[in-house]
Amino acid sequence: MSNARRKISFQLNGATVSATVENHHNVVELLEQFGLRGARESCGQGLCGCCTILIDDVAVSGCLQLAAMVDGKNVCTIEGMQKNGELDPIQQAFIESGAFQCGFCTPGFVLMTQQLLDRYPDPDDDQIRSYLSGNLCRCGAYPEILKAVRLAAEKRKSAATA
Amino acid sequence: MSPFEIAEPATIADALALLSGDDPDIRPLAGGSALMLMMKSGVFRPTRLVSLRRLDEFTGIAATPEGGIRIGAMTSLAAIEHSSLVKQRAPVIVEAMRRLANVRVRNQACIGGALAHGDPHLDMPPLLAALGAEVTIVGPEGERKVAVADLYVGYYQTVLAGDELIREVSIPSLAGRHTAYQKCTTRSADDWPALGVAVNLRAGKSGISEARIVVGAVAEIPTQLRNVEMILQGRTLDQALLAQAGEAAAAELSPTSDARGSAAYKRQLVKVYVGRAIAAAMDVVAS
Ligand SMILES: Cc1cc2nc3c(=O)[nH]c(=O)nc-3n(C[C@H](O)[C@H](O)[C@H](O)COP(=O)(O)OP(=O)(O)OC[C@H]3O[C@@H](n4cnc5c(N)ncnc54)[C@H](O)[C@@H]3O)c2cc1C
Ligand code: FES
Ligand code: FES
Numbered sequence: 001m002s003n004a005r006r007k008i009s010f011q012l013n014g015a016t017v018s019a020t021v022e023n024h025h026n027v028v029e030l031l032e033q034f035g036l037r038g039a040r041e042s043c044g045q046g047l048c049g050c051c052t053i054l055i056d057d058v059a060v061s062g063c064l065q066l067a068a069m070v071d072g073k074n075v076c077t078i079e080g081m082q083k084n085g086e087l088d089p090i091q092q093a094f095i096e097s098g099a100f101q102c103g104f105c106t107p108g109f110v111l112m113t114q115q116l117l118d119r120y121p122d123p124d125d126d127q128i129r130s131y132l133s134g135n136l137c138r139c140g141a142y143p144e145i146l147k148a149v150r151l152a153a154e155k156r157k158s159a160a161t162a
Numbered sequence: 163m164s165p166f167e168i169a170e171p172a173t174i175a176d177a178l179a180l181l182s183g184d185d186p187d188i189r190p191l192a193g194g195s196a197l198m199l200m201m202k203s204g205v206f207r208p209t210r211l212v213s214l215r216r217l218d219e220f221t222g223i224a225a226t227p228e229g230g231i232r233i234g235a236m237t238s239l240a241a242i243e244h245s246s247l248v249k250q251r252a253p254v255i256v257e258a259m260r261r262l263a264n265v266r267v268r269n270q271a272c273i274g275g276a277l278a279h280g281d282p283h284l285d286m287p288p289l290l291a292a293l294g295a296e297v298t299i300v301g302p303e304g305e306r307k308v309a310v311a312d313l314y315v316g317y318y319q320t321v322l323a324g325d326e327l328i329r330e331v332s333i334p335s336l337a338g339r340h341t342a343y344q345k346c347t348t349r350s351a352d353d354w355p356a357l358g359v360a361v362n363l364r365a366g367k368s369g370i371s372e373a374r375i376v377v378g379a380v381a382e383i384p385t386q387l388r389n390v391e392m393i394l395q396g397r398t399l400d401q402a403l404l405a406q407a408g409e410a411a412a413a414e415l416s417p418t419s420d421a422r423g424s425a426a427y428k429r430q431l432v433k434v435y436v437g438r439a440i441a442a443a444m445d446v447v448a449s
Contacts, residue, residue: 004165023211024163024201045199046267058240061266064198068168069213115265133352134264 008071012036013080021067027053030067031077038078038107049108049135053077059115078107081114089159090114093152094145101139108135113149117156123149163201167210174219174300174327180212181325183302190214190327192236192275195267220274220329223247229335235274235297235328239286243268252293252333254341254360258285261345261352274328277310280318283354283420287314288378289343291386292360295333301326311376314383339364342443344435348422355379356422357431359439369398375436380417380428389414390436399444404437411436 009018012034019033028041028051041063042050051062054076081088087095090113100106109132116123116131123131128149137145168191171177182188191197191211200206214220220236223245231251233242242248243259259268262285276286277297291311299306302325310331313320322328340363347353358378364371373394375387390410397403417428441448 003167006168022165023168024165026198044202046195046263049264049266052266058269059266060270064195064267064270066168066194066198069194069215112265130260131265133350134266 006068006071008068010070010072011074013076019067023066023068025067027051027055027062027065027067027070027075030070031062036077036079040104040107042104043136047134047136048105049112050105052108052111052135054111054115057118059112076111078110081110088114089155090117090148090152093155094148097144097148097151098141099144099148100137100141105135105137105139109137109145113152116149117153121156122153164207166208168213169210170213170216172216174217174329177212177214177217177327178300178302178325180210181327183323183325185209185324188212188324190278192272192278193238193270194275195271196275196279196281214274214327220327225251226332226335229337230333232330232332233273234330235277236272237274239263239268239271239273239276240265242273252336252341254293254336254343255289255333258289258343258345261347262286263354264352273331277313277331278320278322278328280314280320282314282317282382282384283379283422285343285345285355285358285378288358288376288384289360290331290333291384292343292362292374292376293333293336293341294362294374295331297331298329299326300329305329311384311386317382336362340443340445342439344439344442346431346435354422356420357428357435359432359435361439361443363394363440363443365399365444369396370394371396375411375439377411377415377432377436379420379422380415380432382418385415387411387414387436394440399440399446401448404441404448407440408433408435408437 005022007020028039039051039053039062042048044063046061046064053062056074090110112135120127169180187209191213214236221234224232249256295310296307342361344359345355346357348356360376362374373391375390376384378384390407393410412429412433417425419425438448
């Protein structure tokens with residue numbers, strides 16, 4: 001194997017997988033090998049959040065992350081959010097709030113919301129805005145997205161006390 | 163992007179051996195956020211990247227006995243933002259993080275990368291220069307220390323040789339200091355700065371006894387405003403002094419135009435923001 005590519009193995013949405021990657025490929029390209037297209041490269045510069053993924057529970061832009069560097073890590077994408085065929089409460093909140101039109105930006109917003117609620121279970125509007133400021137929605141669903149995040153926080157709280 | 167090799171040395175000696183003093187196509191890899199942008203746009207076509215993530219000596223945030231903080235070069239900006247030690251000893255850094263890029267970039271980018279990159283449009287270089295921070299550099303000849311204020315020599319150029327690494331940055335005690343960082347952005351709230359002003363003052367009953375003011379994003383390197391510092395010396399803060407400081411700053415600098423503002427616009431920004439930053443450091447409101 002040339003030194004411009006390597007074999008990696010990592011956790012992908014809970015399953016152990018391996019892949020051969022070119023060193024210059026990014027994580028969005030890696031996920032395509034697995035047929036996962038929820039994280040998509042849009043701006044390609046870290047600005048829009050359409051490629052958001054969690055690596056070891058930390059949200060990053062897949063477009064700025066070298067595939068080779070996820071060797072041994074735990075990668076979560078939007079496709080891994082539903083459990084036993086049930087949508088995550090955050091996804092449910094986005095649907096109930098009508099927080100999208102075309103849906104292109106939605107995977108990124110949902111994963112950023114998860115990151116936000118993991119750190120601040122009861123976020124105020126400033127915290128929500130500051131966490132989501134790096135995600136762009138071309139359809140301009142921002143008011144509904146704010147609503148969805150507040151609803152998601154409530155859903156999570158009631159799920160925790162249920 | 164074209165193919166390259168990625169090395170992941172586990173010791174500083176191995177890392178230094180994999181770097182090169184004279185091959186610009188070999189570079190250290192920290193978070194990779196800046197390198198990815200440069201590789202994608204084709205301005206950097208590496209033959210080898212040397213990842214620093216396995217170097218234990220490059221990690222961690224620790225208190226120094228003198229009341230300061232040491233931060234390993236591979237510490238993410240997010241880890242600094244959420245550090246209770248940094249919040250306690252240098253809250254101005256935590257404040258600055260909130261408007262630096264976005265959550266994902268702060269999760270990925272490391273302080274060593276933010277300092278070594280040398281892009282004049284960054285927030286940490288002027289701020290850490292104003293705070294009197296110092297980097298520890300390791301290289302083939304051993305270790306040396308350089309003030310962040312002396313790290314930059316030109317557009318994307320630092321005093322670092324190709325086979326030298328920033329190992330950590332240390333921030334001195336800020337006890338009794340009045341500090342502030344004011345950032346002006348012209349696109350979105352957390353854009354790269356059109357202007358950044360960092361202020362570090364010591365003041366008592368007899369007025370301001372020490373002042374350090376560094377601005378970013380107006381020239382090729384962070385720039386210290388020595389005239390303004392002199393004007394503040396021994397004076398007590400009032401609105402007239404803030405206005406005078408702003409005027410002096412605008413006279414002292416010759417801003418360059420860039421995508422975030424023309425030279426004339428930046429001069430006007432300097433005039434307003436230098437006063438605001440000094441006022442913020444002293445906890446008064448600029449009129
Ligand atoms: C969308 C976006 C928005 C941004 N907005 C802002 C902003 O508002 N304000 C701001 O300040 N910055 C901003 N940035 C820039 C960001 O701060 C830098 O990209 C980041 O700090 C670089 O750190 P890194 O760890 O990713 O470095 P890398 O990309 O890994 O490296 C950057 C450079 O530093 C060198 N290097 C890295 N570590 C070391 C070391 N220890 N010793 C020697 N050399 C080293 C590398 O070889 C490379 O040349 C933004 C970036 C993005 C992508
Ligand atoms: S595609 Fe990665 S942030 Fe826009
Ligand atoms: S719903 Fe279309 S981009 Fe956000």
